[in-house]
Amino acid sequence: MAKPCIICVAITGSVPTKADNPAVPITVAEQVESTHEAFEAGASIMHAHVRNDDGTPTSDPDRFARLMEGVRKHCPGMIIQFSTGGRSGSGRERGGMLPLRPDMASLAVGSNNFPTRVYENSPELIDWLAGEMREYGVKPEIEAFDLSHIHQAVAMNRNGRIPGRLYVQFVMGVKNAMPVDREVFDFYVRTMERLAPEADWCAAGIGRHQIEVNEWCVAAGGHTRT
Amino acid sequence: MAKPCIICVAITGSVPTKADNPAVPITVAEQVESTHEAFEAGASIMHAHVRNDDGTPTSDPDRFARLMEGVRKHCPGMIIQFSTGGRSGSGRERGGMLPLRPDMASLAVGSNNFPTRVYENSPELIDWLAGEMREYGVKPEIEAFDLSHIHQAVAMNRNGRIPGRLYVQFVMGVKNAMPVDREVFDFYVRTMERLAPEADWCAAGIGRHQIEVNEWCVAAGGHTRT
Ligand SMILES: [Zn+2]
Ligand SMILES: [Zn+2]
Ligand SMILES: [Zn+2]
Ligand SMILES: [Zn+2]
Numbered sequence: 375m376a377k378p379c380i381i382c383v384a385i386t387g388s389v390p391t392k393a394d395n396p397a398v399p400i401t402v403a404e405q406v407e408s409t410h411e412a413f414e415a416g417a418s419i420m421h422a423h424v425r426n427d428d429g430t431p432t433s434d435p436d437r438f439a440r441l442m443e444g445v446r447k448h449c450p451g452m453i454i455q456f457s458t459g460g461r462s463g464s465g466r467e468r469g470g471m472l473p474l475r476p477d478m479a480s481l482a483v484g485s486n487n488f489p490t491r492v493y494e495n496s497p498e499l500i501d502w503l504a505g506e507m508r509e510y511g512v513k514p515e516i517e518a519f520d521l522s523h524i525h526q527a528v529a530m531n532r533n534g535r536i537p538g539r540l541y542v543q544f545v546m547g548v549k550n551a552m553p554v555d556r557e558v559f560d561f562y563v564r565t566m567e568r569l570a571p572e573a574d575w576c577a578a579g580i581g582r583h584q585i586e587v588n589e590w591c592v593a594a595g596g597h598t599r600t
Numbered sequence: 601m602a603k604p605c606i607i608c609v610a611i612t613g614s615v616p617t618k619a620d621n622p623a624v625p626i627t628v629a630e631q632v633e634s635t636h637e638a639f640e641a642g643a644s645i646m647h648a649h650v651r652n653d654d655g656t657p658t659s660d661p662d663r664f665a666r667l668m669e670g671v672r673k674h675c676p677g678m679i680i681q682f683s684t685g686g687r688s689g690s691g692r693e694r695g696g697m698l699p700l701r702p703d704m705a706s707l708a709v710g711s712n713n714f715p716t717r718v719y720e721n722s723p724e725l726i727d728w729l730a731g732e733m734r735e736y737g738v739k740p741e742i743e744a745f746d747l748s749h750i751h752q753a754v755a756m757n758r759n760g761r762i763p764g765r766l767y768v769q770f771v772m773g774v775k776n777a778m779p780v781d782r783e784v785f786d787f788y789v790r791t792m793e794r795l796a797p798e799a800d801w802c803a804a805g806i807g808r809h810q811i812e813v814n815e816w817c818v819a820a821g822g823h824t825r826t
Binding site: 484485486487489490491492493494495496497498519520521522525526529550551552553555557558561564565568 | 710711712713715716717718719720721722723724745746747748751752755776777778779781783784787790791794
């Protein structure tokens with residue numbers, strides 16, 4: 375049997391607002407229904423960011439709890455992945471929802487630049503987030519914004535800080551981080567095959583590159599991510 | 601004629617102390633004589649960090665001025681490259697010596713992790729340092745701690761923020777950044793050949809990897825760096 379391709383949907387993200395796109399789900403009710411539609415269309419992982427009532431990003435555990443409750447009810451069996459990304463909070467605030475024991479959570483393992491600032495993930499914060507994920511049985515999705523992040527994830531896997539089979543996302547197209555580049559994508563895939571052949575991986579191209587990068591993933595044997 | 605290989609010596613760095621190695625040149629007089637020895641042995645670029653009297657790193661322009669004066673006198677024609685790295689100061693302090701118009705200066709173009717902290721190079725600071733280098737006619741040595749930094753350097757070269765022919769250093773072996781890895785080195789070289797075929801590049805392997813990485817450089821047509 376061919377290896378199944380996982381579709382992971384990031385329904386909200388932390389950046390777009392209703393002003394950018396009226397269809398962006400902001401309230402928990404909107405997020406649950408958007409996830410439900412994706413679930414019915416075949417998505418099996420939902421990657422979640424939550425928002426305040428005014429649309430700004432937050433790491434509020436209560437919002438995450440309500441979202442998890444709604445998704446569990448409307449989408450039985452769907453894998454719930456919370457974002458611990460740095461646009462929704464700072465420092466350990468970013469992992470304050472991990473005690474809710476989502477199935478997965480995103481985990482940065484290095485630092486890089488974003489369009490207007492440094493995406494700061496200190497070694498100490500990374501270790502703390504990885505430790506919380508081990509404690510609460512949460513499987514990390516590694517967010518690889520650059521090549522060394524793949525090497526770092528493999529090192530953390532080998533020394534037990536990230537147990538089990540790695541799940542890595544290549545993020546491409548964020549300004550001042552890694553651009554969308556086919557040669558880089560192919561090298562990322564070869565690096566995974568060389569250093570962690572059992573691992574799963576997917577890739578996300580930001581904005582207009584989304585479909586293109588997902589097509590590369592499907593053709594190369596990876597999973598897909600919006 | 602074969603392409604000449606440039607030897608660039610980093611005589612002091614910002615980390616080692618006399619306690620680590622009594623031969624590390626700390627005072628300006630020691631630095632000038634260490635540079636003089638390397639110059640006589642064939643080095644043509646000197647990469648400089650300066651230190652306070654107690655050995656701690658600093659970005660003090662007066663120290664850099666005295667070092668430049670000594671090196672100009674003892675090593676006529678040697679190319680002087682100042683470090684603007686983040687271990688010797690923070691923010692714009694790191695570029696306070698650029699008005700001295702050294703021939704070259706190091707320039708980070710992205711952020712990454714160091715052994716115990718984030719190496720923070722915000723987009724704003726990078727643009728400011730690059731602008732100072734243009735203003736004072738200082739040629740940057742790009743410090744590529746990760747693959748995306750090469751892409752960023754090429755983008756800055758294409759839009760004029762880094763004029764002229766790129767000079768890129770691949771830094772390998774810093775804990776929590778890119779490890780020393782032959783496949784990565786080869787891909788870095790292929791990336792340079794693809795995106796900036798006219799550029800010059802070198803690589804540094806930290807500590808015990810220094811000779812090994814320099815041998816890779818020489819064999820692949822690059823320059824060398826300690
Ligand atoms: Zn996300
Ligand atoms: Zn529903
Ligand atoms: Zn240096
Ligand atoms: Zn001398």
